[in-house]
């Protein structure tokens with residue numbers, strides 16, 4: 001599959017983090033120096049800045065003579081774009097600091113930069129700049145706000161908006177720089193300086209720092225893990241893998257298991273991060289730090305003592321492994337004994353060293369080694385895992401790994417490998433979780449149902465949605481949770497949006513475009529309609545649909561006479577839908593409407609709602625109103641009067657946007673007559689609302705001088721009066 005960044009897109013809405021960085025005082029520098037000489041000083045600094053951006057997979061939109069503008073989360077979405085931007089900014093400042101010191105030691109003026117960061121929605125457009133080059137330019141207020149932050153940042157520092165701080169609090173530390181007025185923003189904007197790394201590394205740690213939700217369900221999985229541990233204790237090493245989609249609860253399951261299994265075991269944790277593929281051995285290094293209990297405060301001497309001391313106590317024959325451990329843990333040695341060794345040999349021996357230590361340790365007590373998020377690990381760590389998988393069969397080792405479904409490995413056929421597929425929480429567990437989050441108040445039931453419905457039982461999505469509802473002020477907590485404000489729409493929380501968007505962006509460009517078109521069609525769609533709207537050859541389309549099915553975006557469901565598909569997750573549909581530019585959305589809805597008309601011709605009865613939906617989204621008001629009316633009439637035939645009334649009312653609402661001419665008046669009268677009739681049946685003909693509908697119809701009929709319609713309006717009016725006892 002081609003990554004979407006290769007292909008031209010005509011524009012997309014995306015949530016991104018924008019970063020501006022600028023070398024301070026470069027003008028003065030230029031002024032005092034010969035231009036060529038000045039470039040020799042500034043260019044390496046720019047290179048360092050660009051390198052820092054690329055390290056965290058950012059995209060450099062523009063690099064001017066003395067600054068850069070970069071995006072994280074576009075062209076390809078990353079679920080943690082705000083963190084990546086901050087990591088990059090910190091690295092950028094650190095590298096520039098070093099470079100600046102070098103300059104100073106050569107008697108030059110030091111260089112400093114300021115960086116500004118903001119997170120928000122932009123429209124990203126691609127421009128073909130010839131020779132196969134594509135440039136992406138983001139348009140939107142979000143990026144100007146980032147530029148503004150840069151201008152406000154104290155020299156040598158990083159300033160970020162509150163939006164960025166919110167998603168990164170805990171992973172980084174911030175210092176408030178107060179509020180400031182920014183052009184184009186009505187409220188003063190809060191500015192925060194990014195001071196450095198915070199205490200938290202993973203999302204679960206962050207959740208724990210807020211207070212973990214009461215653990216629910218997962219009994220089967222915990223039992224399987226305990227069995228694995230018992231076997232491992234008895235000397236039959238086991239690999240237990242938990243596989244599941246983002247947020248489904250893999251890390252939490254491990255966390256709960258560790259809490260009950262720790263007894264008489266040694267647990268070692270390897271941590272991995274989403275930008276980890278680029279750093280060799282990162283999880284392994286974390287594992288070793290955990291084992292040797294090295295903290296960030298330990299200086300080099302202390303680290304060396306800890307490592308050597310522990311190895312000597314463990315087993316003196318492992319002494320030869322020390323240089324490899326020192327190298328991994330960045331402990332310098334005089335006349336480095338590994339200096340001359342071939343890198344391949346060194347790699348093999350390094351891996352072997354770690355394996356020997358772990359196996360030796362498992363003789364003292366059972367060992368649980370935890371590797372999380374294998375979908376993010378680097379090649380070296382993967383090699384270590386393979387090596388361990390080959391050797392633990394007869395050791396007292398339980399290897400716990402977890403990963404998302406896209407990751408592949410080769411241990412599947414091992415007899416001592418067990419895979420646990422984590423599905424979203426079932427209705428009962430989901431309800432229990434919401435009870436823990438929101439309490440038991442009956443008034444919250446409809447909202448709870450909506451949350452379960454939307455999130456389909458994914459615990460992370462549920463937590464985030466609840467959190468978002470508190471932030472939007474819909475929910476309030478004072479002792480108990482109450483509804484503070486009527487609930488209008490359920491916006492997707494940014495964190496969830498980012499996860500889903502990054503899944504979508506891993507698709508090929510054409511498949512992604514198809515997915516967006518499908519999102520327009522709705523949660524369910526038939527093959528016939530897709531092929532008309534998507535406008536691709538049948539073979540092409542079938543290939544792409546089957547790719548989307550394989551990647552578990554959509555499901556095929558049995559239907560007659562035609563194949564039908566449905567989105568696996570309603571939220572994915574929503575995210576795909578939201579990424580389409582509004583102009584394009586309109587076009588696609590209009591096309592969908594036309595194609596439904598063309599496809600079903602004279603038998604539109606089963607599609608009136610869809611047609612009304614597409615035409616109202618495409619802005620084709622006359623058609624939307626017409627289909628709403630027909631849908632309402634159909635509801636009357638089926639004696640579903642409340643639904644009928646809702647349709648007529650929606651149609652009347654739409655008509656308000658049309659010019660007040662004769663045609664509109666006729667349509668309006670027709671609708672009021674129908675509405676009045678339906679109201680009469682549903683609520684009783686004597687109701688005031690019935691009277692209002694007919695009197696509005698009468699008034700309009702007089703205005704346009706239409707006797708037939710006037711007669712009908714009067715008949716309705718009479719019907720009301722008679723039954724209201726007003727005649």
Ligand SMILES: Nc1ncnc2c1ncn2[C@@H]1O[C@H](COP(=O)(O)OP(=O)(O)OP(=O)(O)O)[C@@H](O)[C@H]1O
Pocket residue numbers: 203204207212213214215216217218244245246247248249250251252253373404433459460463
């Ligand atoms: N069974 C559960 N009961 C209560 N809360 C849960 C449960 N499972 C998960 N959670 C909560 O949902 C959130 C997401 O869970 P977790 O971080 O374990 O997901 P994950 O599968 O590891 O996701 P990722 O693939 O992104 O790492 C956490 O805050 C966690 O506490």
Ligand SMILES: [Mg+2]
Pocket residue numbers: 204250251252372373
């Ligand atoms: Mg996890």
